[in-house]
Amino acid sequence: MTATADAEAAANELMPLADYLGSVLRRLRALPPLDLDLTQAYGNVLAEDVVAPHSYPAFDQAAVDGYAARWEDISGGSRGPGYVPAPSGTPGGRSIRLNVVGDLGAASWRPVRLTPGSCFSVAAGAPLPIGADVVVPVEWTDQGMAAVEIFRAPKRGYGVRRAGEELPTGSLLARAGTYVSPSLVAVFAATGIGHVVVRPSPRVVIVATGDELVDVGRGSQPGQVVDTNSHALTAAAAEAGALAYRVGICDDDPEALRGLLEDQTLRADLIITTGGTGTGPGDMVRRILSRREGGRAGPVAFTEVALYPGTALGFGTVGAEEVPVVCLPGEPGAALIGFEVLARPAIQLLAGAEPVFRPSVRAHLLETISSPGGLREFRPAHVAERRGGGYTVQPLAGGPFTLAGLAEANGLLVLGERVTTAAAGSTVDVLLLDRRR
Known part of the structure; x- marks a missing residue:
């Protein structure tokens, strides 16, 4: 059997990502209201x-500063008591003069009524006098105080906001899930x-595991790896709307890990661990949380998923409260992709959000790329709107494992399990990342 055939056979043993996500998300419920x-x-x-x-609005009110009047008194079809000839050079050849019988501000509350040939000076937000159906803007008048000359007549209803015209009583303001x-x-x-x-916003606790981990503020060296993941995943959880708490680093000590997770169940709606999900000798998280006890399966099931990067994912519950736990790989790029694929939808579901997945678009690929067969690949990319409509997507250098590419990306290009090569000009799916730049 060739190496390619061996790889394809191994990929066929992996659980499809869609099936895995469905099995996990069906076990979660939104938090109590x-x-x-x-x-x-x-x-x-x-x-x-x-x-x-x-x-x-709760009552009829002026939308602009000006003069509240009856439209009949200022319209061209009426030569009522307010009509006077216009001064020479006035646009329209005439003007209207009305008596100003009072001032109304936003704090005015006594009801008043207009009589023919009169008006009220009003501020934006002031209640309208009874009978008023137009507000003449200040700049269309001579801004008189006892009497005002109107040089331009607006249409009936101009400058007026009627009670309930925007949101009537009983109208639906927002649906559940908004x-x-x-x-x-x-x-x-x-x-x-x-x-x-x-x-409520889910309380999410993030734990990084591994004897090799050291905290930030120094460079990595042989035998020591800076803890990138707990900081990055705490930020990712906060971006997803969670109340995120970084616990920090836990050594590969079985009793310490069990005790830490048990303690965190008291303040967590979801626990995210990173590291130790593989099958190597140092993968303590998988060994501890999947261990069978008393003939029963361990609290967390680890599954080989058709996902690239990072096939090994864990999900289950811990503690008497059965708090959900998501176990992500330790490689930083795989951890961040795993968060997007699994942990973020879990947070959204706990929060009651709809939909739980990021929005996606179809985009034209700008260069030919290859992808491992049998795996659904998520690759950092830059997506842009095309002039005239549609989108283009440019894969970023280095593939899915590069932190620099993830930092620059505003989208994740998605290549299905059956795709080994995607040609330039073909149409692909892209998840849109919410980047506040």
Whole structure:
């Protein structure tokens, strides 16, 4: 059997990524809902539909600074008591003069009524006088105080916001599963909502394992590897909307690892470990968490998945509370790709977000690339919109293992299990990364 045939046979024994993700995500449930004050709700996901208890605007009001009037008094079809000849050179050949009978600001509350030939000076947000159906902007007048001369007549309804015209009482403001954004907070507040029911942000604990690991602030050397993963994965979990806690480094000590994970179940909705998922002599995480005890399987199942990079992934629960745990590879590039593929969707599901996967687009490939057969590859890439519509995608140098490529990427090019070569000009799938640049 040739080396290629051996590789294909090995790949055929791996679980397809889609099947693996389905089996994992079906075991997770969104966190129980929580009633939060509006000021604390930002960034959470709504647990139920939100309906407007009050209308917005709450009353008829001026949309601009100006003069609230009756349109009949300023329209060209009427020569009522306010009509006067225009000064020479006035656009339109005429102007209207109205008596200013009062001033209304945003804090005004007494109802007032217009009479023919009169108007009120109003500030934006002020309640409209009864009978007013137009607000003439200040700049279209001589800005008079006792009487005002209007040089230009707006259309009926100009400068007026009617009660409930934007959000009537009972209108659906947001559906369950929607992220609470700053603008959505404004909508809720404007319609009289002070509390909303949301899914809490998942508490995610990140643990790096390995005797070889040392903390940041120094360079790696033989026998010592700087702990890249716990810092990067903590940032990735926070970007995904979690409350992320970096525990740090745990040596390959069975009792220390068991004790650490047991302690973390008290404050975690999800635990992410990195390192030790393979089958080598130093892969302690897999050995400990998959060990059979009392005839029962270990709490975490490790699966060889048709994923490149990083085929070995673990998922299960730990502790009496059965807190979910995701075990990612120790190689930094594989750990970050594994996070995108498995841990991030788990966080989104716990948070009640829909959909749980990143958005994707179809893009034209700018160069020919090869891919390992039988594995679904996720490769760092730069995706750009084409003039005239559509997208192009440029694979970044170095392939999926390079941290420099991952740092530069705004997308992950996805090549399916049956793809060994993707030609320039072909159309491929690209996951869009949320990069705040």
